[in-house]
Amino acid sequence: MSPSSPLAACLAIAMVALLACRHEHAAAAAVPTLSTASRWVVDESGSRVKLACVNWPSHLEPMLAEGLSNRPVGAIAASVAAMGFNCVRLTWPTFMVTNASYGDLTVAQSFRRLNLTDALAGVRANNPAVVDLKLIDAFKASPLPLAVVSSLGEHNVMVILDNHLSKPGWCCSNTDGNGFFGDVYFDPDVWVDGLTRMATMFAAVPNVVGMSLRNELRGPRQNANDWYKYMQRGVEAVHAANPRVLVILSGLSFDNDLSFLNTRPVNLSFTGKTAFEVHWYSFSNSQEWSSGNANQACARISSGVASHALYLLDKGWPVILSEFGVDNRGGNANDNRYYGCAAAVAADLDLDWALWALQGSYYLREGVVGLDEVYGVFDWAWRGPRNATALRRVQALQRPLRGPGLAQVAAPYTTLFHPVTGTCVVVRRRSPPAMELLELGPCDETEAWDFSATQQRLAVRGSSGCLRAEGVGRPVSLGVSCGDAMARWSLVSDSKLHVAVNATAAGDGALCLDVGADGRSVVTNPCRCLRDDNSCDPESQWFKLVASTRSVAGKQSLLAQQLPLKLKNWRVRSF
Numbered sequence: 001m002s003p004s005s006p007l008a009a010c011l012a013i014a015m016v017a018l019l020a021c022r023h024e025h026a027a028a029a030a031v032p033t034l035s036t037a038s039r040w041v042v043d044e045s046g047s048r049v050k051l052a053c054v055n056w057p058s059h060l061e062p063m064l065a066e067g068l069s070n071r072p073v074g075a076i077a078a079s080v081a082a083m084g085f086n087c088v089r090l091t092w093p094t095f096m097v098t099n100a101s102y103g104d105l106t107v108a109q110s111f112r113r114l115n116l117t118d119a120l121a122g123v124r125a126n127n128p129a130v131v132d133l134k135l136i137d138a139f140k141a142s143p144l145p146l147a148v149v150s151s152l153g154e155h156n157v158m159v160i161l162d163n164h165l166s167k168p169g170w171c172c173s174n175t176d177g178n179g180f181f182g183d184v185y186f187d188p189d190v191w192v193d194g195l196t197r198m199a200t201m202f203a204a205v206p207n208v209v210g211m212s213l214r215n216e217l218r219g220p221r222q223n224a225n226d227w228y229k230y231m232q233r234g235v236e237a238v239h240a241a242n243p244r245v246l247v248i249l250s251g252l253s254f255d256n257d258l259s260f261l262n263t264r265p266v267n268l269s270f271t272g273k274t275a276f277e278v279h280w281y282s283f284s285n286s287q288e289w290s291s292g293n294a295n296q297a298c299a300r301i302s303s304g305v306a307s308h309a310l311y312l313l314d315k316g317w318p319v320i321l322s323e324f325g326v327d328n329r330g331g332n333a334n335d336n337r338y339y340g341c342a343a344a345v346a347a348d349l350d351l352d353w354a355l356w357a358l359q360g361s362y363y364l365r366e367g368v369v370g371l372d373e374v375y376g377v378f379d380w381a382w383r384g385p386r387n388a389t390a391l392r393r394v395q396a397l398q399r400p401l402r403g404p405g406l407a408q409v410a411a412p413y414t415t416l417f418h419p420v421t422g423t424c425v426v427v428r429r430r431s432p433p434a435m436e437l438l439e440l441g442p443c444d445e446t447e448a449w450d451f452s453a454t455q456q457r458l459a460v461r462g463s464s465g466c467l468r469a470e471g472v473g474r475p476v477s478l479g480v481s482c483g484d485a486m487a488r489w490s491l492v493s494d495s496k497l498h499v500a501v502n503a504t505a506a507g508d509g510a511l512c513l514d515v516g517a518d519g520r521s522v523v524t525n526p527c528r529c530l531r532d533d534n535s536c537d538p539e540s541q542w543f544k545l546v547a548s549t550r551s552v553a554g555k556q557s558l559l560a561q562q563l564p565l566k567l568k569n570w571r572v573r574s575f
């Protein structure tokens with residue numbers, strides 16, 4: 001983009017005026033209109049759009065998107081795009097649009113009412129244009145810079161408007177009055193009115209591509225009959241007001257449960273514009289991750305998530321993992337074990353998702369001013385990533401692996417995905433001496449592997465060699481001799497995330513793929529805590545064999561050509 005373009009001019013002027021720029025950039029915007037094709041979210045041409053979103057809250061008491069006291073909204077939006085998220089799940093409370101005692105407040109009034117003096121000064125410094133706007137106008141302005149960003153060619157940041165609760169505040173508890181239809185703050189008529197207003201208000205904003213009806217239904221009143229009664233009403237209301245948006249339905253029990261749909265599907269007047277969402281945190285299962293064996297926990301819990309929600313993929317519905325995430329400080333054992341397992345599932349099914357969360361801190365949360373968000377992508381001050389390592393491993397899930405319109409290779413191949421680092425096994429060539437090393441590297445540089453469960457063979461497609469174990473703590477190799485036990489791989493442990501050979505004959509027992517002491521090389525080590533033991537962490541040995549059709553950028557053919565040549569130079573081992 002050249003600095004003199006009209007878009008740059010739009011960016012440069014006050015945010016209020018961005019409203020006026022909308023029509024100009026709308027034509028240039030490459031934001032898709034979403035619909036569904038069986039389990040996939042697709043664009044107008046039927047090609048897959050993978051939602052790789054981040055949650056950005058605007059539903060707490062101040063009712064302003066968090067972070068505007070720290071940085072200009074356009075800078076935050078640009079960071080979102082630069083970090084590779086193509087979408088934001090932007091939350092809002094019903095009362096902001098249905099109740100004048102909230103909706104009539106300006107940003108300044110809302111902050112003063114809560115004594116948020118410093119935060120207001122920060123908003124004034126970083127986003128002066130929103131200070132005297134009504135809250136809803138500030139909210140409208142918030143996604144618009146995203147629309148501007150999206151029109152800049154490379155960055156397409158879509159927005160899903162998420163009705164998070166009714167009464168502004170932190171969410172969610174069983175008893176906060178916002179949990180289910182009929183709760184003290186959850187009048188179904190007011191809710192439908194709020195949804196209709198939002199759908200109408202944003203009908204002409206191209207990058208608002210989706211609306212989720214209600215976050216985390218819950219509490220003593222929850223029941224499936226009322227879910228159908230009101231959710232179907234909500235879907236129809238949104239669709240009538242804005243037939244362009246994808247409408248997203250959440251389940252019961254804090255959006256952990258959509259199992260009731262197995263026997264009774266939704267009954268809607270239209271098709272192709274609805275998806276479901278599910279939330280999955282470590283604490284969705286209390287302390288099961290840290291108190292039990294991690295492989296057994298992974299097998300049991302992921303099969304529960306499948307039977308409660310992800311089974312809908314097989315029934316032809318998209319299911320968006322619209323909240324997941326971990327304490328990014330790395331010290332929560334429950335979270336650490338959960339993450340490797342959840343990321344393996346997300347990669348395996350190539351899920352659409354929204355990470356919790358963007359915000360490094362809150363203006364005010366649960367009575368605490370400036371509360372630090374340890375799950376946040378940003379640091380407290382919203383300047384840079386809180387934990388670049390944690391961000392990188394989530395970024396590995398951003399690009400689609402398969403789906404309509406995306407197939408780049410004839411037949412799906414396998415990637416050896418290491419979920420806990422967000423990397424894949426790649427082949428590096430070193431010379432001199434000419435040799436190949438297997439390392440963890442960017443998944444974009446993966447080899448096209450083929451795994452045959454019957455032959456127990458793991459090989460680079462098109463090559464005559466195979467993956468071989470070389471002993472405890474030693475790097476694995478690409479060998480020519482593939483018939484012995486050191487080259488026969490199987491998926492062991494309940495999680496099926498251990499990729500192992502039986503090296504008993506060599507005196508080593510079961511050896512599993514692992515990360516070497518350098519943090520990069522791929523080695524084998526004795527398989528760790530396959531079952532029962534809850535005191536050790538197997539995650540470094542977790543590899544998921546994930547199907548992909550994403551282009552391997554010529555690597556496959558290159559390797560196939562080079563392999564016979566290079567084999568001559570190998571240190572040929574005697575087997």
Ligand SMILES: *[C@@H]1O[C@H](CO)[C@@H](O)[C@H](O)[C@H]1NC(C)=O
Nearest residue numbers: 095098099100101102167190
């Ligand atoms: C609007 O919000 C105020 C303050 O919470 C509340 O007292 C009032 O009952 C609400 N009105 C409606 C119509 O929901």
Ligand SMILES: *[C@@H]1O[C@H](CO)[C@@H](O)[C@H](O)[C@H]1NC(C)=O
Nearest residue numbers: 061111112113114115116367
């Ligand atoms: C704001 O400060 C005033 C004066 O100190 C106090 O009376 C009031 O309760 C405070 N309001 C809130 C929401 O904290």
Ligand SMILES: *[C@@H]1O[C@H](CO)[C@@H](O)[C@H](O)[C@H]1NC(C)=O
Nearest residue numbers: 228232264265266267268269
């Ligand atoms: C679906 O909804 C329509 C319109 O409300 C109704 O006529 C029909 O009986 C419903 N079908 C089922 C299976 O409930």
Ligand SMILES: *[C@@H]1O[C@H](CO)[C@@H](O)[C@H](O)[C@H]1NC(C)=O
Nearest residue numbers: 328329330331387388389390
């Ligand atoms: C960053 O995240 C990684 C992955 O969870 C963790 O191992 C590390 O301890 C974290 N580092 C910091 C400084 O928080």
Ligand SMILES: *[C@@H]1O[C@H](CO)[C@@H](O)[C@H](O)[C@H]1NC(C)=O
Nearest residue numbers: 485502503504505506509510
């Ligand atoms: C591993 O191989 C040995 C023979 O070398 C065999 O006795 C043993 O049953 C095998 N273990 C498994 C788990 O297959």
